[in-house]
Amino acid sequence: MQKAPERLIDENGFRLDGRRPEEFRPIKLQVGILDNPDGSAFIEQGKNKIIVGVYGPREIHPKHMVLPDRAVIRCRYRMAPFSTEERKNPAPSRREIEISKVIREALEPAVMPEYYPRTVIDIFVEALQCDGGTRCAGIVAASLALADAGISMRELVSACSVGKVEGQIVADLFDLEDKYGEADMPVAIMPNLNKVTLIQMDGKLSRDEFERAFEMALDGCRKIRNLQAEALKRRCEVLTGTEMPEKGSLEAH
Template identity: 55%
Template sequence: MSDKPDKFIDDNGLRLDGRRVDEIRPMKIDIGVLSRADGSCYLEWGKNKVLAAVYGPRTLHPRRKQIPDAALIRYRYNMASFSVEDRIRPGPSRRSVEISKVSAEAFEPVVLTKFYPNTVIDIFTEIIQADAGTRTAAINAASIALADAGIPMKGLVSACAVGKVDGQLVLDLNKDEDNFGAADLPVAMTQDGEITLIQMDGNLTQEEFKEAIEMVRAGCMEILEIQKKALYTKFGDDSSFDLTEE
């Protein structure tokens, strides 16, 4: 692990990687990168590299797990052994099981599961390279992969973290800011601004919390535009990519 820097924000208000406090890292999106999946996405966000694959809706087995009036959303978040400096032990961990659970829940309000009774929609996310913000990166990639699979949704889900370093709120923490910062608050939201995932490490005052939510809301809306642009570039601005309204 790197040493703690003396300062995270310089006299010009810029962070160690040159960003302003309210600036997200550059994001790059490739759609349909896996031919076996029904929908897929490769996403780079700063130094994070993430793959998402969606399978389904397909009949859920065993049948006793089927939901008669809806599809089940299953979500797997996994970090590759080589995704961080120290090797990560393969297989589920407490952290990955927790992230998988809350990420599935982040999609439940938007996916129109009622159209596909007794089925399962499987979302697999693999972190290939990690640099903080991987759960939010995976959600952004999964959202695109769901759209690529043609799964009807009320809209996309966009996610970003906000945190606190040197006593200041900063958007989209990088690894050092996450490691040594005072707070880390990942958030996912719908295009209407409804929060579908919120977690928090560390402490913020009530005022800071309110300001942090506004900051992360702006970040999510910026990401939504990047996601939409990627989809329009791939599929064209027409009905072939259809976000069905309820």
């Protein structure tokens, strides 16, 4: 069992992983990395590693779930047994069920389910390695996977978490700050439409702190939105053959 660290921010203003309070972890995004699902994406955010697969729109089973006027969206968030320091029981936990619902509800305003009545869109979020803020990373990757599946969307959803640690507002909390900090607030937005699709808060923030934290989250989400657009454009280049994937060059004869 890990011990609570004595200080989360040192006297020079650096956090435990060497970041400044407003600094985000480096993010790496890849789209279309799996062959079997209709759409897929991978996100690496610091130590977080999450892979997302999307199926759909496809025929719905069981049939009684069908909605006559739009597609059902199902989401499953799952943590691998090896994703945390201590082995996680592979049975779905209360937390995973909650995060599945939260991710689904954060993505629902972005997709256009009325285009695909009587079908289902399945989103599988598999967290391979977790270090705080996985629901946000999951949302970022899931919206890319949805776009990769060719599903109509109003906008990509970008997400990041902000919070309070040792009285300071910090961006993109990692595991220890999440556990021993004073507040954690995940935010998901549709940047181009200026709409919030998810906001949760764990801990306490004053009104002033909340406003500063929220601004920081919006700023972070907009930056992540640019990374998402870049990742999708790279995927398009592969699909259109303007940049051949490595696999393709091996096949050429």
